[in-house]
Amino acid sequence: MRSHTVAIASGAHVHLQYLGFIIELDPTDTIMRVVYSEQTAKCGSIAAREELHSDSTGCKIGLTGEEKGRTQGLRESCDSVRAIATKIGRSKNVVFCCLSAPNEYCQKYANVNALKLTEAVKTKIYNIAKLPNIHTARQVQAALRICGAKPIQNLTTIIKAVSDTYAYRKIPACPPLTLNRKLKRLAWARHHQLEQTNWAAIVFTDEKKFNLDGPDGFHKTWVERAADVPDVWSRHSGGGGCMVWGAISARGKIHLYFIEGSFTAAKYVSMLREDNVLNRCRQMVGPNTVFLQDKAPVQTSRLVKNFMNDENAELLDWPAYSPDLNIIKNLWGILARKVYEGARQYQTVLELKFAILLAWESLDQPVMANLYASLPKRIFDCACLQGAYVQGNRDQFRFSMAE
CATH class of the missing domain: 3.30.420.10 (Ribonuclease H-like superfamily/Ribonuclease H)
Structure with missing residues (x-):
């Protein structure tokens, strides 16, 4: 735990999440001292809010169970989406997605326990990619499942792991040389x-x-990004x-x-x-x-x-x-x-x-x-x-x- 001095606008709410607990402080002074974990909290100049990220993918995690409960409770109190987002310290889009489909929400988000791209994982991917019968990222993905390793769902993760050694190239055609x-x-x-x-x-x-x-x-051919690609016969x-x-x-x-x-x-x-x-x-x-x-x-x-x-x-x-x-x-x-x-x-x-x-x-x-x-x-x-x-x-x- 580290001590941080955070500048907060008068009347603003500090919204922190640490180990599943929500802490809200209503400051009366312009400068106040808040003790929180640097890895799990992030303060902004207007409204300090926590943004939890996955270590493996960098994608923001959806609302926690407690945040979903608060969101639904505030909605039953006839609060607007903007007001709910301000109170829980999350974006309007996240709140809107949760209220639109509460049962299906957060099913597609990354898991905090997702596979991290560590050096050991990179080495395993690289060793499989070197095999003579492996030619694509999808084949590497299938080989990882066969060998019992933790599966990698995103093919981009595999491409990133071998990007320092392999590059996407067109295979040149050559005559059938016996x-x-x-x-x-x-x-x-x-x-x-x-x-x-x-x-x-x-x-x-x-x-x-x-x-x-x-x-x-x-x-x-070279074309402007906003222009249409010319047709060819x-x-x-x-x-x-x-x-x-x-x-x-x-x-x-x-x-x-x-x-x-x-x-x-x-x-x-x-x-x-x-x-x-x-x-x-x-x-x-x-x-x-x-x-x-x-x-x-x-x-x-x-x-x-x-x-x-x-x-x-x-x-x-x-x-x-x-x-x-x-x-x-x-x-x-x-x-x-x-x-x-x-x-x-x-x-x-x-x-x-x-x-x-x-x-x-x-x-x-x-x-x-x-x-x-x-x-x-x-x-x-x-x-x-x-x-x-x-x-x-x-x-x-x-x-x-x-x-």
Whole structure:
């Protein structure tokens, strides 16, 4: 017990609650000395009242049994809600809720004996969260019940306990890499590390589909807090679109081709022949140009292989399921951000093609140079990870804490 000096307005009531007893003092002086527990009482400048809080949740406890009895008695005496709140030293909302439903009142409030978030509880939650089959806060909650621990009703308590170690992140998508595919990627990465491959002599090629309604995934934009979020179209199959094929080198972009209809081996060979793509690549890069094609069915067809042999084109052996090593995939992302900047959508395919061409022409050589400069590190990371996916570590996103 400690002694406190409390300044109280003349005629005001001091309302204290300690160990279930209500103490009301009607002061006659401006300054008076009141002895009370600092942990269970709190004085204000206008009306000193007690506010009891739960140690675990910080939520105010409802009216006690004695306060409820006094409230109902004062109500039977025809006192108003405001007058009752003043006399018992509680808020009008608390009094109104008690009088509106006295039987159901205080059922949803926190209990003073609720589970406290102590270091021991945090450790138990953290140990369960580390288990390989636990991915969400709800699974941690269920595991606590199974192991016999005191249950935690609020999922936010679990999230708070592990917030210093885990964070909510989107799990990045990666190709289905089996053990055999990882071994092939590892052998490929070690081979190019030993050979010290000249990546500047390699031309990267790939195809990309653009939709009229925007890229696949979420649409996000900055808006004022009081403003409405703008609507975006959502049509079947993205409202249609177009497919492009591109080729880049360390010295800059080489060619962009719009594919009409489905992408077949015959169309691919026709494009390479009519647009003289291979010779244009040799003119920009040099006579020792190496062409990179992923393992798409079109590019591995017999027709395409025969054409490449006739043209004496040297092809780079590429491991399957390796989009993380293909830098033109990153270029498509840069291009898509330019095309769909500001959550832009398109009505016609012609309008979309025009926007793609403008974005393609805006790409300068330093963009390609930065992408090519990242190749040695990608190869090194692939070798260090034993052929695993290199664009993002999946282990750090394992625990999503989704409810």
